[in-house]
Amino acid sequence: MNIKIIEGLPGVLFDVALAVLPLLLFFLIFQIFFLKLPKEKVKTVIYGFIATFIGLSLFLHGVHIGFMPIGREMGKVLGELSYSWIIVPIGFVLGFVATIAEPAIKVLNKKIETVTSGDISQRAMLLTLSTGVGISIALSMLRILLDIPLLYFLIPGYTVVLILIFMSKKGFIEIAFDTGGVATGPMTVTFILSIAVGAASVIEGRDPLLDGFGMIALVALAPIISVLLFGLVFHRRKGSEQTAE
The missing domain is CATH 1.10.287 (Helix Hairpins)
Structure with missing residues (x-):
């Protein structure tokens, strides 16, 4: 052995x-x-x-x-490519897939479907969260490539969250903030964070500690925004159906 x-x-x-x-x-x-x-x-x-x-x-x-080891090596290889921009779409795909595989996400979505008596399906919530996390990972990779300060994403992002809170129903606000914590689970934190750290370690002028680890802040933010937006669309669609009836 x-x-x-x-x-x-x-x-x-x-x-x-x-x-x-x-x-x-x-x-x-x-x-x-x-x-x-x-x-x-x-x-x-x-x-x-x-x-x-x-x-x-x-x-x-x-x-x-x-x-973690393979994630770091993948990040280094992608960061050293002459067309290193490819790490942005790859980041989206990896974020999307990792969220689908996240065990805590599946448990949460099942509970949401049960509590809402099937009005909010597991599939719809999973696609919403996966898309949000995928976008956040892509933005994180773009931030590393272009050396964009993290606050340039966080301040506008949480401003949008505050605006959406006043427009959303109470139930979706609670769900949104729960998903923000659940999305930063072991799949994302271990594998994709390792890729970000690996890429930051080989890109000139980047600091793996500052540039790589800022990704988790965006991953926690993106699902909140995506679920709140989903809630607005859901209630508008439900209201239209009730009006039609």
């Missing part, structure tokens, strides 16, 4: 255990004093904790030995 493959695995197991065990402890306390669920249900929940521990450990270990 290649020792390098399992290098760092004990540390990952320890970190995941620190994250999962407190949740398990709280569940057991609530089970004893409040919930009092049947034994079969408790067994199912414990199996879920075990599966979560194994899955998170394998995923995070794979990130450390695979996603």
Whole structure:
């Protein structure tokens, strides 16, 4: 067996255990004093904790030995090309695809569809979020190429958010800000951030720390705007349908 493959695995197991065990402890306390669920249900929940521990450990270990290194190398290669502008459309595609694969996004979209009784489908919300994140990644790559200050995106972006808040329904405002946090999940932060850092490290005059890591701020902002816009279109369309009836 290649020792390098399992290098760092004990540390990952320890970190995941620190994250999962407190949740398990709280569940057991609530089970004893409040919930009092049947034994079969408790067994199912414990199996879920075990599966979560194994899955998170394998995923995070794979990130450390695979996603992050290959992301940095891809960013370096793209940044050194004579036509380095190609990193902008590639950034959009990667952001779009990574959001579709993001586990937390799928969970959130399913909950939204359930709470709204199917009025807002998982597919519609997924396409909205994926497009928003894809655009934010493309803008991040453009910012690295042209050395544009991050505030030139954040200040206008949050100004738009504030305007949209006054135009949107309360439910969509809450959903929008939840998606802003969920979108910055492990797929985006590990793989695409590594590409941005790798590109910034080889482009002359760029600082990987300042230029690469600013991407997450845009990724957190873009879904808020896209969901608020989706909400405006959704309510206008629903209002038109009710008028037609």
